Amino acid sequence: MIRVENLNFQYPNSERQIFKDLSFNVKKGETLAILGANGIGKTTFVKCLLGFLEYKSGNILINDKSVKQMSASEYWKLVAYVPQSKKSAFGFTGLEMTVMGLSPHVRMGRLPKKEDYERAYEQLRKLGIEHLSEQNCNKMSGGELQMVLIARALIKNPKILIMDEPESHLDLRNQLKILNIVEELNQQGEYSIIINTHFPHHAFRIANSTLLLGKEGYIFDETEKVVNTDNLRNYFGINSEILSYEQAEKSYSTILPIDLHKY
Numbered sequence: 507m508i509r510v511e512n513l514n515f516q517y518p519n520s521e522r523q524i525f526k527d528l529s530f531n532v533k534k535g536e537t538l539a540i541l542g543a544n545g546i547g548k549t550t551f552v553k554c555l556l557g558f559l560e561y562k563s564g565n566i567l568i569n570d571k572s573v574k575q576m577s578a579s580e581y582w583k584l585v586a587y588v589p590q591s592k593k594s595a596f597g598f599t600g601l602e603m604t605v606m607g608l609s610p611h612v613r614m615g616r617l618p619k620k621e622d623y624e625r626a627y628e629q630l631r632k633l634g635i636e637h638l639s640e641q642n643c644n645k646m647s648g649g650e651l652q653m654v655l656i657a658r659a660l661i662k663n664p665k666i667l668i669m670d671e672p673e674s675h676l677d678l679r680n681q682l683k684i685l686n687i688v689e690e691l692n693q694q695g696e697y698s699i700i701i702n703t704h705f706p707h708h709a710f711r712i713a714n715s716t717l718l719l720g721k722e723g724y725i726f727d728e729t730e731k732v733v734n735t736d737n738l739r740n741y742f743g744i745n746s747e748i749l750s751y752e753q754a755e756k757s758y759s760t761i762l763p764i765d766l767h768k769y
């Protein structure tokens with residue numbers, strides 16, 4: 507569904523090449539987690555993917571078509587972006603915010619119709635947050651706003667969902683709500699999901715594959731093969747243990763950071 511081939515990117519006036527020959531793919535129905543230390547290039551990658559930054563060479567393809575050959579409306583019908591909910595200043599209600607997600611499908615400049623609002627309400631209801639429809643986004647908690655931003659992304663039935671640390675800044679319950687939604691979307695088998703996260707144990711929980719970015723290169727593979735103590739030492743500079751727990755025939759793993767690795 508989405509394929510990245512030999513992507514190279516460097517900011518102008520910067521010595522450092524952020525990606526060198528980055529290649530990976532995310533199939534339909536799969537979730538990819540992107541992990542890496544602060545400043546390694548996770549957001550830069552998302553900006554390349556969304557077309558806000560131009561990469562030096564390489565290719566990003568959706569359904570075997572280069573995104574550079576797509577019109578903006580063709581691209582935005584396929585791709586939805588869920589930004590972080592922090593530092594938001596939106597004066598819209600939850601319903602209005604969700605209707606905005608339909609913009610690639612409706613003619614520019616026309617007012618949303620009654621059925622657009624009904625569709626938005628239905629989307630909020632599906633996520634169990636219809637009580638936020640009349641609430642001003644400025645007055646929502648981080649978790650509530652994050653859910654509305656997910657509703658805004660899902661309303662247009664995208665094929666690819668790109669989420670930038672959607673569970674950061676949220677309390678444990680709200681983090682779980684977001685993870686549950688991603689898990690549910692993954693199980694529906696209709697989406698390719700790419701999620702930037704700072705939590706390796708979230709990758710365990712929701713991601714079929716993980717891309718671990720580092721200064722000298724990257725690792726891309728099934729999450730269980732990528733998130734291990736050796737890689738956490740090499741890519742994050744920490745000594746850690748992986749703890750696993752089983753309940754109701756489901757297995758859960760988490761990372762226990764022990765101390766800083768001494769080089």
Ligand SMILES: Nc1ncnc2c1ncn2[C@@H]1O[C@H](COP(=O)(O)OP(=O)(O)OP(=O)(O)O)[C@@H](O)[C@H]1O
Pocket residue numbers: 517518520524542543544545546547548549550551
């Ligand atoms: N406009 C820019 N010009 C030059 N360098 C930049 C620019 N934007 C970001 N960088 C640098 O590129 C590198 C990657 O930044 P990026 O924001 O992609 O990292 P990140 O992995 O998302 O970090 P974090 O986990 O802290 O959010 C950093 O060293 C950053 O300072």
